[in-house]
Each structure stands twice: as C-alpha cells, then as structure tokens.
Amino acid sequence: MTLDTQTYTVTRADLVRYAAASGDQNPIHQDEAVATSVGLPGVIAHGMYTMALAARAVATWYPGAEVVSFGCKFTNPVVVPAEGGVEIEVAGDAKPGDDGLTTVALTVTCAGQKVLGMPKAVLRA
C-alpha cells in the first residue's frame, strides 16, 4: 500500500535547534568552515535529523503505532544552504505481515536524490 508522500523543509535554524534538543553539537551541522575542512560539500543536516523526519512521516501515517525496529544508512548528505531551506520528501510503502507487524519501506529524497539507504520501520499497527 502506497502512503501519502510527506514533504518537509529543513533550514540551518532547524539544525541549531535540533543540536540543542538532541545534544549533537557536531559543528559540521552548523559551521560551513568546519564542514568543508573535513571534505563535506557544506553544512549538512544531522543524519538523525533526516531519520527523525522519516519517523515523523511514519507517525503521521500510523498515529500511536508502536515502532518495533527502525533503521537506515546515510548514503548521501543533505546539504542545507545558509539562506532558505532544502526540501526532504518521505515516501512510504506498507506491507502488513501475518505476524501482526507492518513493514514500512521508505524512500527519502532531497532534490530527487535518495539520501537514506533502505530506510525501514517495523510497526505493531
């Protein structure tokens, strides 16, 4: 079953706020000079920020469902510009299992490129 694609905008201000809320103050998510010094194309979103957006989409599709497992690879960085923001699209396809668990295979893209590798959530839904 195809789920309604969710679109979210990420700004640098969001990353600063997320850094404070999560404790992850890695400067590559806030400081252009540090990010480029380690070979990154610019300030990138926390992988966990993008994964949190994927979780937000799952919670929108299945309000109140208990998540049993959730995982992904971080395959491409989400570069966040100094001005404005960048859009993340979260698409999902759900397969109910006969064990009472539903597996949601996600596709998370930024500017048409996949940014998470095989993101998947298993729910008791």
Place this chain on the structure above:
Amino acid sequence: MPVDQSLVGRTFPPTAPHAVTEEQVRDFVAATGGEYAGGPAPATYPFVLAFEAMNSFLEAERIDLFRIVHGEQRFAYERPVVPGDVLTATLTVASLRQIGGNDIIGIASEITDDAGALVCTASSTVVHRGPEA
C-alpha cells in the same frame, strides 16, 4: 591517527542517569517541525542517549567529533521511551575497520531504564574521517 584496534569488544561505563522530561521531548519534536501532543517520545529520541554514550567514548579515545559522520543507524525497541523514564546508555565497540584513511566504527548502545530493563538497542556505524582522507 587510526583508531586503536584493541577497542573492539570493549564496553564503556554507562552514561549518567538521564531523566526524560516532557519539555525535552517537546523540544526534540519541535526541532523537527512537529508538535508534541503527549505520549511516547519519537522513535529516534533514544539517540539522545546513544549520542551521549558515543560522545563519552569519543572523548575517552580523543577522537574529534567534527571528524565523525554518521553512516548507519538501527534501533531495536523493547518499548517506547516515555517522559518520566530514567535512562542510561552503555556502549560497546562492535567493529572497527580502516578504509582509505577513514575508520569505520561500529558501536552498539544498550539503553536501559532505572529498573535495569532494556528499552532499546541503538546500533550505529560512524565514519571517522582521517586528516589525510
């Protein structure tokens, strides 16, 4: 400098007890554009604990956080995190390999409540970008 291979299999001391509050969960949800309406914390919230454990590990091993990029993350949940939980994370180094001047570090943090029950296992692969990579 590459990360010390003898770290594989080592378990680090648990993080200090972390009391999860509604305010913390609300801030976390708001940071990703959502609105917290009570109930369990979001699925990625346990990473707050796992990150604390990882940061202590990096500091103990004198690894610069700014050279760390997240490669992979998995959570296996026993139950959701809820405000009022008092949690600690205990990190074990699961694997370590070097590729092209980078260290690929596999770590697993077991997040337990104040009764000692497992809440969630957070497994991460992080890439430590070497200066000459």
